[in-house]
Amino acid sequence: MSAPSLPPPSIDTPIAFVDLETTGGSVAEHRITEIGIVQVGEGGVSRWSTLVDPGQAIPPFIQSLTGITDDMVRGAPTFASLAAELFERLDGRLFVAHNASFDRGFLRSEFQRAGFAFNPDVLCTVKLSRALWPHEKRHGLDALIGRHALEPLARHRALADADLLWQFWQRLHAAWAPDVLRTYIDRTVRRYRIAGDITEDMLDTAPAGHGVYALFDASDTPLYVGRSVRLRQRVRAHLTGERRSARELRIADQVRRVEWLATGGELGALLTEAQWIARMRPLHNRQPRVGRAESLGSPWPFEAAIAFEERGDEPACGHLFHVVDRWCYLGAAATLEAACALAASGVEPAYEPQTFRILQAHLARGLSVTPLEAVAREAAAIAQ
Known part of the structure; x- marks a missing residue:
């Protein structure tokens, strides 16, 4: 699922520079305490921020780092009460953040709990900085402040850090030719919303x-x-x-x-x-020839349906038993008992010549098969 139908994010795309403060680093265990957004687009630049009641205590270390205390967030809006307004602010914009997987992950989880599917295209300024200045070792926000003469209003507060990203964005345009910068941005953007409902x-x-x-x-x-x-x-x-x-x-x-x-x-x-x-009969596949001419000289070499086993290459897949009868593929089952039920279900798939060719080739190479009629007889005898 891709977004080929959408134009690649460009320097002129509406953007949301986003930063969050949270109670910790785990999306599963911790919650957002502050959101800061700098929105940039045709209408100019606007800033928005709010404290958020996380519904849990803020650890002392986080309080010391951010300056956000339990008293400050007590009575602040919950994320659920902000979700609709926040989604409207972010929807359709390129989501820009520093270590963007952190911010995007927290927002995605909170939006999901509130009943919204949040899948914006994401640009991580850490990755963009590394792409543009690969010789530099450090690409944290403090490093960008020193390297690009950014002017912090504060540190570890959401809107102030989001504003630093907006300043960094402006420095990029002064340092790089538009076409070059556009190329790097397009390479760095990760598309989460690809096409239709595909993410x-x-x-x-x-x-x-x-x-x-x-x-x-x-x-x-x-x-x-x-x-x-x-x-x-x-x-x-x-x-x-x-x-x-x-x-x-x-x-x-x-x-x-x-x-x-x-x-x-x-x-x-x-x-x-x-x-x-x-x-x-998909539009872009070569369609098989119709008819049984190829198999007329090759009678089905078994009394009835057979199965062959393939060991799944993923734990969730397990073993699969593929069921075949009279050169027709009936499907796959998780057990031999289920394979017998599939063979006895009365399913009559249309003859398909490519299936015949595939089976004939693999049987000639010694494909190990299990006659399902014998399995069914054995199961019936045990049941008696």
């Missing part, structure tokens, strides 16, 4: 190992079906990486939804891909 967080849930994926457009028309030994990496590359052909660009520009399935191994991926292409 980077959603991509992180895709199987890391063997699997099959399908890409769909805005009208839910299948565009492309593919397979990969590293499915998550492959889908991300499809949509967010460097694309080398006009065809790949056309596909990426249209994608609005994705489906995927872990297959446990390479042969399962080959069979599932062939099945999906035959069933979905």
Whole structure:
């Protein structure tokens, strides 16, 4: 899922420079105590900040560091009461922060608890500073203050630190040619909202190992079906990486939804891909020839359905038993008992010539299979 349909963030993109103060460093355990935002766009520059009641005590070390005490946040608005207004301030803007994964992570969790999906494009000024000045060893906010003659209004207070990022941004424009700076910014931005309902967080849930994926457009028309030994990496590359052909660009520009399935191994991926292409007939895949001519001289060499096992390459996948009958792939099951149930379910998939070719080749190489009829007989005998 990518954002090829969106223009790359540029120097003219509406921006929110953001800084947070929190009760600690754990998104799961700690909460926000202060938010500071400098908004920059066509309407000029505006500043906004608020203390936030975290609903928990602020540790003494944090109070000493930030100057924010329990008394100061007592009676301040909760994040839930601020969520709608804050979301409106940030939505549609490039989110710029120092060590941005920290600020983005806290806000994402708080917004999620309040019922909002927060997935802005993010620019980390630490990463941008490293990209522009790779010879420098230090890129913390204090280092930037000294290196670029920034003028802190305070330190470790949200709005003051957000303002330092705005000052740094202005120094960048004075130090670098616009085209060069735009290139570095585009390379550094991480896109969390990619296309349609697709986000980077959603991509992180895709199987890391063997699997099959399908890409769909805005009208839910299948565009492309593919397979990969590293499915998550492959889908991300499809949509967010460097694309080398006009065809790949056309596909990426249209994608609005994705489906995927872990297959446990390479042969399962080959069979599932062939099945999906035959069933979905995606626009950008070569369509299989129709007919049984190839298998006329190759009768099914088993009495009934068979299964072969592939060991999953991820703990969540486990072992999969792929079920085949009369040169047709019926699908996968987690156990032999479930494989027998699948074979006996009466599913009658259409003959697909690519499936025949894949199976014939692997059987010729000695693929180890289990006749499911024998498994079913053995299970019935044990039940008696």
